Amino acid sequence: QVQLVESGGGLVKPGGSLRLSCAASGFTFSDYYMSWMRQAPGKGLEWVSYISSSGSPIHYADSVKGRFTISRDNARNSLYLQMNSLRSEDTAVYYCARASGHTSGWYWGQGTLVTVSS
Amino acid sequence: SYELTQPPSVSVSPGQTASIICSGDKLGDKYACWYQQKPGQSPVLVIYQDNKRPSGIPERFSGSNSGNTATLTISGTQAMDEADYYCQAWDRNTASYVFGTGTKVTVL
Numbered sequence A: 001q002v003q004l005v006e007s008g009g010g011l012v013k014p015g016g017s018l019r020l021s022c023a024a025s026g027f028t029f030s031d032y033y034m035s036w037m038r039q040a041p042g043k044g045l046e047w048v049s050y051i052s053s054s055g056s057p058i059h060y061a062d063s064v065k066g067r068f069t070i071s072r073d074n075a076r077n078s079l080y081l082q083m084n085s086l087r088s089e090d091t092a093v094y095y096c097a098r099a100s101g102h103t104s105g106w107y108w109g110q111g112t113l114v115t116v117s118s
Numbered sequence B: 001s002y003e004l005t006q007p008p009s010v011s012v013s014p015g016q017t018a019s020i021i022c023s024g025d026k027l028g029d030k031y032a033c034w035y036q037q038k039p040g041q042s043p044v045l046v047i048y049q050d051n052k053r054p055s056g057i058p059e060r061f062s063g064s065n066s067g068n069t070a071t072l073t074i075s076g077t078q079a080m081d082e083a084d085y086y087c088q089a090w091d092r093n094t095a096s097y098v099f100g101t102g103t104k105v106t107v108l
Helices: none
Strands: A003-007 A010-012 A018-025 A033-039 A045-051 A058-060 A068-073 A078-083 A092-099 A112-116 B009-012 B018-023 B032-037 B044-047 B061-066 B069-074 B083-091 B096-099 B103-107
Touching: A003 A092, A018 A033, A018 A092, A018 A112, A033 A068, A033 A078, A045 A068, A045 A078, A045 B096, A058 A068, B009 B018, B018 B032, B018 B083, B018 B103, B032 B061, B032 B069, B044 B061, B069 B083
Parallel strands: A010 A112, B009 B103
Antiparallel strands: A003 A018, A018 A078, A033 A045, A033 A092, A045 A058, A068 A078, A092 A112, B018 B069, B032 B044, B032 B083, B061 B069, B083 B096, B083 B103
């Protein structure tokens, strides 16, 4: 069955960095668009970044542009999010998600918690 | 930036119909999706491309989209449908995925 398993979350100080990973299985990873989404505690859903099946194009939300970098390794069935210059407002559960197209809707992993605090 | 607005809450009696609206400028020109999220769980896609149901989603979930409003309808609402619901659309102008503000559905 389809599985998306996120890892790499944790506690980091403001200004610090963290790298999230998402291990995919149960489907042909290289056929799918992938995104990172997030949800701050008690808040709504927010799209963070998108990468096409081939690795280009890539898009970012304005709130993370210039600080976060999305990448994928189709040979390893893995998605990544490098997060730099972290701020307290980046505290959230980060979800890995897949879709077959821009309008087909997203299938979500279980999420990993990132806490930015001194 | 593109915005999608939802009412904060909707209440419905068991067996009745719940309608959740999502408003956005010319939303009918885009495709809308809907997600269900229960406490402590990941969001689950219940409607995509305005009115299509993924495999495994009950027939009581349906959707429509026209003008500036998309609507998720839950017919014969059950206690298990109590959750937060979010609409979402792809905005090609800004190359971004936009989520609605979310609606908490309470089954009284």
